[in-house]
Amino acid sequence: MIPAAFDYEVADSAAHALSLLAEHGEDAKLLAGGHSLLPMMKVRLAQPAVLVDIARVGELSGIRSDGGELVIGATTRHADVAGSDLVRAEVPLLAYAAAQVGDPQIRHRGTIGGSLAHADPSADLPMTLLALGGSVEITGPAGVRTVAADDFFVGPFETALSPDELLSAVRVPRGGSVPWGYQKFVRRANDWAIVGVAAYDGRVALASMGGTPLRALAVEEALRGGASAAEAAAHAADGTSPGYDFHADTEYRKHLARVLTKRALQGETG
Amino acid sequence: MEIKLTVNGTARSDDVEPRLLLVHYLREVCGLRAANVGCDTTSCGACTVLLDGESVKSCTVLAVQANGRSVTTAEGLVAEDGTMSAVQQAFRENHGLQCGFCTPGMVMAATSLLAENPDPTEQQVREGLEGNFCRCTGYHNIVRAVLAAAGKLSGTEASSEASA
Numbered sequence: 001m002i003p004a005a006f007d008y009e010v011a012d013s014a015a016h017a018l019s020l021l022a023e024h025g026e027d028a029k030l031l032a033g034g035h036s037l038l039p040m041m042k043v044r045l046a047q048p049a050v051l052v053d054i055a056r057v058g059e060l061s062g063i064r065s066d067g068g069e070l071v072i073g074a075t076t077r078h079a080d081v082a083g084s085d086l087v088r089a090e091v092p093l094l095a096y097a098a099a100q101v102g103d104p105q106i107r108h109r110g111t112i113g114g115s116l117a118h119a120d121p122s123a124d125l126p127m128t129l130l131a132l133g134g135s136v137e138i139t140g141p142a143g144v145r146t147v148a149a150d151d152f153f154v155g156p157f158e159t160a161l162s163p164d165e166l167l168s169a170v171r172v173p174r175g176g177s178v179p180w181g182y183q184k185f186v187r188r189a190n191d192w193a194i195v196g197v198a199a200y201d202g203r204v205a206l207a208s209m210g211g212t213p214l215r216a217l218a219v220e221e222a223l224r225g226g227a228s229a230a231e232a233a234a235h236a237a238d239g240t241s242p243g244y245d246f247h248a249d250t251e252y253r254k255h256l257a258r259v260l261t262k263r264a265l266q267g268e269t270g
Numbered sequence: 271m272e273i274k275l276t277v278n279g280t281a282r283s284d285d286v287e288p289r290l291l292l293v294h295y296l297r298e299v300c301g302l303r304a305a306n307v308g309c310d311t312t313s314c315g316a317c318t319v320l321l322d323g324e325s326v327k328s329c330t331v332l333a334v335q336a337n338g339r340s341v342t343t344a345e346g347l348v349a350e351d352g353t354m355s356a357v358q359q360a361f362r363e364n365h366g367l368q369c370g371f372c373t374p375g376m377v378m379a380a381t382s383l384l385a386e387n388p389d390p391t392e393q394q395v396r397e398g399l400e401g402n403f404c405r406c407t408g409y410h411n412i413v414r415a416v417l418a419a420a421g422k423l424s425g426t427e428a429s430s431e432a433s434a
Contacts, residue, residue, distance in 0.1 A: 001310050008271060008288035008334050031335075039312055039329050051288070055335065079324075103401025105315060105379065109331065189400045190313060225321045 003041035035110035036118035051144040074113025093180040098126040127213040130205035131198035134172040140165035181264030199264040233262035278346030290332040295333035304344035315402030319374035325382035344374035366415030369407035
């Protein structure tokens, strides 16, 4: 499978990338690791006229502390997030989640910003950012704006990003001793979650339970009211409308959400 | 677009279409046929090569993304005098292959894994090869081969398994 023809531009700075986006408009797509975009281009679900490669823009990569948060550049690869001593110590949920993405080869290419901008509702990092209560920095013609994870995912594969904007960094709260759990139910190695659950500090987020990653708000409310993990997890599927496919029907996904939420709230990983 | 890169230690310069995939560049432009096109969907790992020493699936990398970088295929693991790498040798000695289609990708994934973790447990080897499928159900001997390459099997045990 071969992508449709496109023009290829290499950005040497974030500003250069923005100017290329402004020049080419909606015909352009940003390319970093390409592990969400290139598969879509190969099956012609995406046919951008121009690819703007931002993988070599140094200012968009790297991990640093900023007060109570870690700031992770958008083009930082999953392998680098998963292997970072700083992330492992300060945001262990994110390090764990990054290590669950795809397989080693995919983690050598795929980036945190790319995964979030792709906004697959079954993916690891979107639900993780929701559970952490993190945010994304978006750089555009008018400057930098920060969008909370709760407001970033607006539909299936759809985010608050405009075509002339660039997801430049990810912000997550530091909290090395905050309790967390992570559950990803798959039937095959290297697959997307049939249902996924990330829990952090009383916040619970679900993957594959709707068109976007979702907060399990009824679970969080029950926890605030003093419910046990088991009691709260019984509400995990409240208000969700998951899809169905050959792996799982709607009722089975709701069942999984309850079981996996209980495990995640108990701090289990899997 | 002109790209300049190093392939198996040799500097190259080629004019390529931006949409040319790295695996097609390696096979059709460079004439290196070790990396196979299997699933063509970033799943099976048959096209795995090293990009700056790290395993990647070359069906999901553009040749232009490798501009200025170093690519290694299974051919590049063999010394000039024909001596195979420790990983390649271990695959042969431990019968880590049957039909052989997945083997170049397995060898490259294992090479990358051992570079990152020279002393893996069996579980870490299995997880480290998560991105490579063998449809001859040969995983057992593949895992043995990687452990042998890491020096985790004694010579006696490895050779008795190989002749069994």
